Amino acid sequence: MIGARSTGGLWLRIALGFAAGLTLLFLLRAIFFATIWMESDPQRHAVEAWMTPRYIVRTYGLPPDRVDAALGLPTGQSPRKPLADIAERQGLPVAHLIAAVEALRDEGERQPGGTGSPGANAPGHSGPDSKRLGGGSGE
Amino acid sequence: MTDLLLLAVTDYGVLVIFVATVMSCLGLPSPASLLMMAGGAFAATEDLDLWTVCLAAFLGAVLGDQSLYWLVRRGGGVRLWKWLSARKGAGRLMTAAEGFLDRRGGWAVFLSRWLFSPLAPYVTLSAGATEMRWGRFTAANMSGEALWVALYVSLGYVFTTRIEEVSETLGSVIGLLSAGLVTLALWLLYRQMRQNRADDE
Numbered sequence: 001m002i003g004a005r006s007t008g009g010l011w012l013r014i015a016l017g018f019a020a021g022l023t024l025l026f027l028l029r030a031i032f033f034a035t036i037w038m039e040s041d042p043q044r045h046a047v048e049a050w051m052t053p054r055y056i057v058r059t060y061g062l063p064p065d066r067v068d069a070a071l072g073l074p075t076g077q078s079p080r081k082p083l084a085d086i087a088e089r090q091g092l093p094v095a096h097l098i099a100a101v102e103a104l105r106d107e108g109e110r111q112p113g114g115t116g117s118p119g120a121n122a123p124g125h126s127g128p129d130s131k132r133l134g135g136g137s138g139e
Numbered sequence: 140m141t142d143l144l145l146l147a148v149t150d151y152g153v154l155v156i157f158v159a160t161v162m163s164c165l166g167l168p169s170p171a172s173l174l175m176m177a178g179g180a181f182a183a184t185e186d187l188d189l190w191t192v193c194l195a196a197f198l199g200a201v202l203g204d205q206s207l208y209w210l211v212r213r214g215g216g217v218r219l220w221k222w223l224s225a226r227k228g229a230g231r232l233m234t235a236a237e238g239f240l241d242r243r244g245g246w247a248v249f250l251s252r253w254l255f256s257p258l259a260p261y262v263t264l265s266a267g268a269t270e271m272r273w274g275r276f277t278a279a280n281m282s283g284e285a286l287w288v289a290l291y292v293s294l295g296y297v298f299t300t301r302i303e304e305v306s307e308t309l310g311s312v313i314g315l316l317s318a319g320l321v322t323l324a325l326w327l328l329y330r331q332m333r334q335n336r337a338d339d340e
Binding site: 036037054 | 142143145146148149150180181183184185186187299300301304305307308311312314315318319321322325326328329332333336
């Protein structure tokens with residue numbers, strides 16, 4: 001009887017230790033991600049394949065017509081689809097569209113009135129792709 | 140992984156959000172919170188319709204909860220609970236849990252839907268197994284789920300461009316609260332056990 005009770009106590013102590021450890025872990029995780037949240041600049045967020053043209057406009061504060069042009073879309077007809085789908089329809093690798101948006105974003109930052117944040121020359125392959133895709137209507 | 144999930148939302152729309160909340164409420168691993176926030180964010184950019192996002196998430200959550208409740212209640216959960224309650228070790232814990240659900244079950248269901256959301260499936264299991272009145276369960280469940288959906292979709296709508304960071308931070312805070320609550324409950328139980336042992340001796 002005493003053995004069974006002390007075994008129960010042991011399991012309870014183990015569960016208590018585990019739960020307390022988990023609490024501490026979540027506390028540290030919350031502090032870590034809150035710090036990232038506070039310090040992050042949405043405009044420096046990497047352009048991703050899941051982003052839609054409207055999401056890109058919103059995130060990077062870019063003019064919608066220029067985003068459409070960079071993606072080879074008719075002006076004012078941004079599809080409610082991600083870059084991955086748009087690239088697939090155009091028969092292009094999604095990396096091309098991502099590079100085009102990055103070029104547009106970086107260009108906006110370099111101009112007066114842009115965010116002008118230093119180090120805006122992220123993954124170096126932007127300019128030419130942007131011009132090619134923007135001018136080529138993507139077909 | 141997050142990128143693939145967000146891609147699924149933009150590809151398949153609210154259907155992904157519906158499936159995610161059903162799975163989450165059934166206790167299956169599912170990034171429902173992140174996807175609801177994504178739904179809110181894409182509603183803000185007018186890629187998705189706000190009310191459709193809310194409705195899909197809410198209906199998924201209620202369907203998942205009701206399915207789990209009835210599965211346990213009709214699928215042998217009641218007998219299992221009674222069998223466990225009759226056992227020496229777990230019996231005291233089960234009886235205490237049943238007493239708590241009887242007194243505060245509505246609040247437990249309501250708060251576990253949104254504030255202590257990792258605990259929600261376990262509360263639903265207990266509600267089904269202890270045959271909590273269906274009307275009481277449903278009222279608490281629907282109001283809690285409505286708040287859960289409204290909270291996350293609104294956060295996504297407001298923090299459109301930062302959903303990943305907000306989702307990770309909020310997920311950690313909810314995890315912290317839930318783990319903290321379990322720690323507190325276990326500590327109270329441990330203290331009571333020691334007290335009972337001291338009284339016996």
